[in-house]
Amino acid sequence: MDESLVKVSGVSKTIKKQTLVEPIDLKIRRGEVLALCGGNGAGKSTILRMIAGILQPSTGEISVNGLAWKKDRAAFATQIGYMPDDYQFSAGLSAFEALSFWAALRSVPKQRVLDTLAMVGLESKKNNKVHTFSKGMRQRLLFAQSLLSNPPLLIMDEPTNGLDPYWMNEFVQLIKNIKQEGHAIIFSTHQLPVAEDVADHVVFLNEGRNCGEGSVEHYRARFGHHPLHAAFQEALR
Numbered sequence: 001m002d003e004s005l006v007k008v009s010g011v012s013k014t015i016k017k018q019t020l021v022e023p024i025d026l027k028i029r030r031g032e033v034l035a036l037c038g039g040n041g042a043g044k045s046t047i048l049r050m051i052a053g054i055l056q057p058s059t060g061e062i063s064v065n066g067l068a069w070k071k072d073r074a075a076f077a078t079q080i081g082y083m084p085d086d087y088q089f090s091a092g093l094s095a096f097e098a099l100s101f102w103a104a105l106r107s108v109p110k111q112r113v114l115d116t117l118a119m120v121g122l123e124s125k126k127n128n129k130v131h132t133f134s135k136g137m138r139q140r141l142l143f144a145q146s147l148l149s150n151p152p153l154l155i156m157d158e159p160t161n162g163l164d165p166y167w168m169n170e171f172v173q174l175i176k177n178i179k180q181e182g183h184a185i186i187f188s189t190h191q192l193p194v195a196e197d198v199a200d201h202v203v204f205l206n207e208g209r210n211c212g213e214g215s216v217e218h219y220r221a222r223f224g225h226h227p228l229h230a231a232f233q234e235a236l237r
């Protein structure tokens with residue numbers, strides 16, 4: 001029996017005759033972390049945005065927890081927490097206010113707002129204006145936003161971008177905890193050591209195409225320490 005929480009089959013994206021993503025198949029089970037790795041313009045964000053229901057695929061089907069975006073968008077959206085790679089916060093809002101706004105949209109209680117701020121180490125900054133935050137602090141706030149409703153699937157676009165080594169490590173721990181709770185996670189990264197640390201399975205992308213994939217365990221057995229660099233080189237050949 002196929003126990004995948006997320007099923008992506010034959011999903012592609014073409015805009016004005018330009019193929020951004022060639023048909024791709026992905027499956028993610030509960031408690032599994034999938035990393036999309038690839039260089040600039042490889043198609044990572046486009047794939048994540050299609051799974052998040054923000055961008056309509058040109059072909060293919062996507063379902064999360066048995067719900068198809070095409071059939072029931074509202075229910076589909078409740079299954080997903082999405083952390084974009086770039087987000088302009090409204091000027092003048094504090095971290096607590098920004099998170100409370102998203103919480104209200106999802107009927108999430110105020111206590112959960114405080115809890116998620118604590119999870120990402122922003123509790124003491126909750127009344128500070130978001131526009132005064134550093135890049136890493138904004139990333140942590142976006143991460144908190146994606147966790148608010150405790151959804152089965154977390155989709156994160158370059159989540160460790162701008163994080164200092166301490167928060168990089170904290171992020172890895174948070175993802176491991178969330179994974180243990182049975183959530184499925186898909187994220188994109190340029191940082192192969194991050195993928196090595198948290199991912200179970202890696203898909204390498206190049207020019208909108210899946211050019212190789214495998215489990216981190218498999219790559220480690222094959223290439224030893226820091227295996228994804230060697231695996232990516234091989235995939236690009």
Ligand SMILES: Nc1ncnc2c1ncn2[C@@H]1O[C@H](COP(=O)(O)OP(=O)(O)OP(=O)(O)O)[C@@H](O)[C@H]1O
Nearest residue numbers: 015020038039040041042043044045046047085188
């Ligand atoms: N709305 C759009 N219209 C036309 N082309 C687009 C659009 N969005 C993205 N692209 C192109 O699609 C390709 C894939 O972009 P995408 O943002 O998915 O890559 P990425 O792997 O996330 O890159 P990066 O690591 O730089 O964020 C790029 O060539 C990009 O220029």
